[in-house]
Amino acid sequence: MSPPPVRRAGPRDAERVTRLWLALGEHQAPFDPAFAQRRDEAAWDAARGVIDRLLADPDAALFLAEREGAPVALCIVRAARAPAVAVERERAEISDLFVEASARRQGLGRVLVDHAMGWVRERDIPRVTVRVANANPEGQAFWRALGFGELVDVLSRRV
Numbered sequence: 001m002s003p004p005p006v007r008r009a010g011p012r013d014a015e016r017v018t019r020l021w022l023a024l025g026e027h028q029a030p031f032d033p034a035f036a037q038r039r040d041e042a043a044w045d046a047a048r049g050v051i052d053r054l055l056a057d058p059d060a061a062l063f064l065a066e067r068e069g070a071p072v073a074l075c076i077v078r079a080a081r082a083p084a085v086a087v088e089r090e091r092a093e094i095s096d097l098f099v100e101a102s103a104r105r106q107g108l109g110r111v112l113v114d115h116a117m118g119w120v121r122e123r124d125i126p127r128v129t130v131r132v133a134n135a136n137p138e139g140q141a142f143w144r145a146l147g148f149g150e151l152v153d154v155l156s157r158r159v
C-alpha cells in the first residue's frame with residue numbers, strides 16, 4: 001500500500017496531533033521509567049498545551065499524515081540557535097516521530113523525515129539531530145537506515 005499524503009499541520013489539527021503525540025509517549029513508556037507518562041485529564045491538557053505552543057511556534061514544523069480521515073503519523077521538527085561561538089549557528093532536532101503500528105514499514109516514516117529535512121534545508125540549517133532510546137530497536141534501525149549516526153551518548157542515573 002502506498003503511504004498516505006503528508007501535509008503541514010495547523011491549529012485546526014491540534015486535537016489529532018495531540019492524540020498521536022500521546023501515542024508516541026505510550027509507545028516509549030515501557031522502555032524506561034524516564035519515559036512514563038500520566039494518563040489523567042490533566043495529562044491531556046498538558047499535552048494539548050505543548051502541541052498548541054508548537055503549532056504557534058515559527059521555529060517548529062509539524063507534519064501529519066492521515067488515512068481515510070484518521071491521523072496515522074506525525075513528525076515534529078524544531079530549530080534553535082546554537083551558542084554564538086559555534087560555527088554551526090543554528091541546529092534542528094526532529095523531536096518526535098510516530099507512525100501508527102498498522103501503517104509501519106510502508107515508507108511513511110521516511111516520507112515524514114523527508115518533509116522535515118526539506119523544512120530544515122529551507123532554513124539553511126546544516127544539521128539535524130534526533131534522540132532515540134537505546135531500548136527502541138525499531139527507532140534505532142530506522143534512523144540508521146536513513147543515514148543518522150551516533151554523536152553523543154546521553155547518560156542517565158536515578159538519584
Ligand SMILES: CC(C)(COP(=O)(O)OP(=O)(O)OC[C@H]1O[C@@H](n2cnc3c(N)ncnc32)[C@H](O)[C@@H]1OP(=O)(O)O)[C@@H](O)C(=O)NCCC(=O)NCCS
Binds near residue numbers: 104105111132138145
Ligand atoms: C520508527 C518508525 C517511525 C519507522 O516508521 P516506518 O514508517 O515504519 O518506517 P519506514 O517504512 O519509512 O522505514 C524506512 C526504513 O527504516 C528501517 N526500518 C524501519 N522500521 C524498522 C524495523 N522495525 N526494523 C528494522 N528496520 C526498520 C528499514 O531500513 C526501512 O526500510 P525498508 O522498509 O525498505 O527495509 C515507526 O516504527 C514508529 O513510529 N515506531 C514507534 C515510535 C518510534 O519509535 N519513533 C521513533 C522515536 S525516536
